[in-house]
Amino acid sequence: MARWPLPRPRRGPGPATTGRAHSLVRSGTDGALDVLHPVITLVRGLGRLVVLAVRWWSRTPKERRGPVLFLLGVGVLVVALMPWGPAFAVVLVVGAAAWQGREGAGVGADPSEEENARLQAVYEALVPLFTLPDDPNPQPLFAHDGSWERAFDEIEFTGDGRIGRLLLRYPAHFRDSDAELRFVVERLLGAKSGRDREYRFVWDEERNELEMTVPEPLPEGIRAQRFVTGPGEVVLGFTDADSVHRRVPVTDAGQARDVPPVVWRTGARATEAHLLVVGAPGAGSTTLLRSVVLQALEHGDVLVVDGSGSGEYACLAGRAGVLAVETSLTGAVACAEWAVHETERRLSVAGRARQAGNLVPDDARRPLWVVLDRPAALSHLARTEGRRDPLELLQVPLRHGRAANVTVVVAEHFECADELNQAVRSYSRARVVLGTASPEEAWSVLGVDAVSPPGPLTPPGRGFARLGAGPVLRLQVPATPDPLDDAANEGERQAVLRLLPPPATGRPVSGRTDQQPAPEMSGPPAPAAPAAAQPAVPAASVPEKAAAGTAAAASVAVSEQQAGVQAT
Ligand SMILES: Nc1ncnc2c1ncn2[C@@H]1O[C@H](COP(=O)(O)OP(=O)(O)OP(=O)(O)O)[C@@H](O)[C@H]1O
Numbered sequence: 350m351a352r353w354p355l356p357r358p359r360r361g362p363g364p365a366t367t368g369r370a371h372s373l374v375r376s377g378t379d380g381a382l383d384v385l386h387p388v389i390t391l392v393r394g395l396g397r398l399v400v401l402a403v404r405w406w407s408r409t410p411k412e413r414r415g416p417v418l419f420l421l422g423v424g425v426l427v428v429a430l431m432p433w434g435p436a437f438a439v440v441l442v443v444g445a446a447a448w449q450g451r452e453g454a455g456v457g458a459d460p461s462e463e464e465n466a467r468l469q470a471v472y473e474a475l476v477p478l479f480t481l482p483d484d485p486n487p488q489p490l491f492a493h494d495g496s497w498e499r500a501f502d503e504i505e506f507t508g509d510g511r512i513g514r515l516l517l518r519y520p521a522h523f524r525d526s527d528a529e530l531r532f533v534v535e536r537l538l539g540a541k542s543g544r545d546r547e548y549r550f551v552w553d554e555e556r557n558e559l560e561m562t563v564p565e566p567l568p569e570g571i572r573a574q575r576f577v578t579g580p581g582e583v584v585l586g587f588t589d590a591d592s593v594h595r596r597v598p599v600t601d602a603g604q605a606r607d608v609p610p611v612v613w614r615t616g617a618r619a620t621e622a623h624l625l626v627v628g629a630p631g632a633g634s635t636t637l638l639r640s641v642v643l644q645a646l647e648h649g650d651v652l653v654v655d656g657s658g659s660g661e662y663a664c665l666a667g668r669a670g671v672l673a674v675e676t677s678l679t680g681a682v683a684c685a686e687w688a689v690h691e692t693e694r695r696l697s698v699a700g701r702a703r704q705a706g707n708l709v710p711d712d713a714r715r716p717l718w719v720v721l722d723r724p725a726a727l728s729h730l731a732r733t734e735g736r737r738d739p740l741e742l743l744q745v746p747l748r749h750g751r752a753a754n755v756t757v758v759v760a761e762h763f764e765c766a767d768e769l770n771q772a773v774r775s776y777s778r779a780r781v782v783l784g785t786a787s788p789e790e791a792w793s794v795l796g797v798d799a800v801s802p803p804g805p806l807t808p809p810g811r812g813f814a815r816l817g818a819g820p821v822l823r824l825q826v827p828a829t830p831d832p833l834d835d836a837a838n839e840g841e842r843q844a845v846l847r848l849l850p851p852p853a854t855g856r857p858v859s860g861r862t863d864q865q866p867a868p869e870m871s872g873p874p875a876p877a878a879p880a881a882a883q884p885a886v887p888a889a890s891v892p893e894k895a896a897a898g899t900a901a902a903a904s905v906a907v908s909e910q911q912a913g914v915q916a917t
Pocket residue numbers: 570628629630631632633634635636637657809810811825826827828829830831837
């Protein structure tokens with residue numbers, strides 16, 4: 350029997366009440382955290398300051414600790430005796446703690462156990478490189494029983510727990526001017542921090558400090574296209590955003606974006622009038638030259654000598670502005686001789702025009718490019734056959750080409766780079782190294798040894814560029830494959846095909862008999878080639894019929910010269 354009034358049943362809080370309670374607790378906690386935030390920051394900052402002080406103390410050599418303690422004591426005494434001294438000291442400490450305790454400061458933040466182990470592994474790997482067998486220092490920076498905290502000043506980890514930046518001190522006895530030793534240290538640091546990334550190393554020889562950073566990946570896979578540049582400017586590739594101020598708009602995977610370019614200025618006012626590219630086999634030097642040629646053809650004429658004879662420039666044969674594509678020694682010599690005469694003719698025409706107070710005629714100003722891919726093989730052949738070396742001949746365009754608007758581009762593999770003559774080395778002040786290079790190889794091309802080689806996993810077309818005495822820039826060459834290569838990416842092939850000039854109306858300059866006709870390609874429609882724009886052939890060096898100043902005439906001229914060479 351139920352009693353009245355029934356006792357009220359005891360119930361737990363309903364869902365609505367629970368939610369309200371949770372939100373009350375959460376907002377209470379948030380409020381408390383907001384109120385306590387300055388205190389938390391100060392406590393965190395004080396903790397970090399203590400960690401920094403302990404690290405500094407552990408790094409201070411024992412013999413210096415006495416004087417340091419004495420100085421500290423004197424400092425404390427002076428502050429204590431000064432009017433407002435203690436208050437000032439407290440304000441200073443609170444300010445420092447607030448600065449260190451802010452979010453993201455992290456300098457003194459304790460690494461996790463895993464990060465600690467990583468750092469200790471890197472430290473121990475470096476010990477054999479940075480220790481002396483009989484080091485008189487009782488507490489060297491690097492010792493087998495030492496800890497990384499002695500030598501590593503600043504450390505940053507990436508989101509996945511890997512080292513993203515490391516600033517370490519090394520002992521003064523380490524020979525940091527020795528490129529080989531530096532390379533060993535860089536390679537070891539790179540291996541211990543992960544081989545699948547690129548690293549940038551900065552050696553501060555004044556302070557005995559080495560900084561390792563992981564640069565952002567370079568813009569990769571950007572296809573050949575018309576770059577927005579000024580007259581005479583050529584985009585060699587793309588580099589780090591913080592290395593150059595300039596940006597060029599490109600289309601990448603259908604999207605427009607701005608990328609930092611490595612721009613090489615050519616022409617009469619250029620200080621780096623010629624380019625030398627040295628690379629490992631398969632590192633992409635032919636691709637870079639093809640990219641340069643396609644840009645050069647926008648405003649000038651090009652002679653190509655392909656010393657490897659691999660036919661990777663066949664797509665250019667017979668195109669407007671392409672005066673010759675040579676693969677044989679005979680053709681290369683003929684081209685080089687023609688380039689010499691053309692340089693001399695331009696110089697004398699320009700000289701006469703200036704003497705008379707006139708403008709230099711167009712045919713002496715139109716940019717002429719002489720592009721040699723792997724000429725060392727042809728030089729070797731020339732020596733063994735007792736013929737003229739095309740590289741020797743090219744001394745004239747290299748020395749005087751700048752004033753005549755003649756630009757020489759040479760690419761060679763590291764193993765044959767010794768065969769390049771002094772003129773090529775001295776006058777090619779724009780330099781590119783592609784692929785993995787030893788410190789000596791990089792030094793021999795770039796003139797500096799402070800280059801960290803890209804790792805073995807880096808894609809082709811990756812390297813370094815240096816224009817004159819400028820800084821060394823990381824470089825990624827635009828993807829510019831041979832459009833006749835079936836194995837190349839279809840989109841990249843089509844991009845190159847779109848850039849090819851229309852077929853020329855005259856015969857090519859070389860008049861090659863061994864050359865296959867250019868295959869049918871889906872290039873742009875072929876407007877008539879501007880005959881007036883083609884360079885005039887040097888009247889002194891060619892038969893009468895070649896002096897008409899057209900590519901066709903030049904073709905005949907060089908063919909006849911070539912025939913002459915063959916006959917001898
Ligand atoms: N910048 C690049 N982007 C994409 N692929 C590239 C790039 N550079 C080169 N490659 C690819 O790498 C391969 C080798 O390139 P390339 O022929 O230019 O190198 P190389 O140094 O001239 O080689 P070798 O002289 O030994 O024949 C080719 O398949 C090419 O398509």
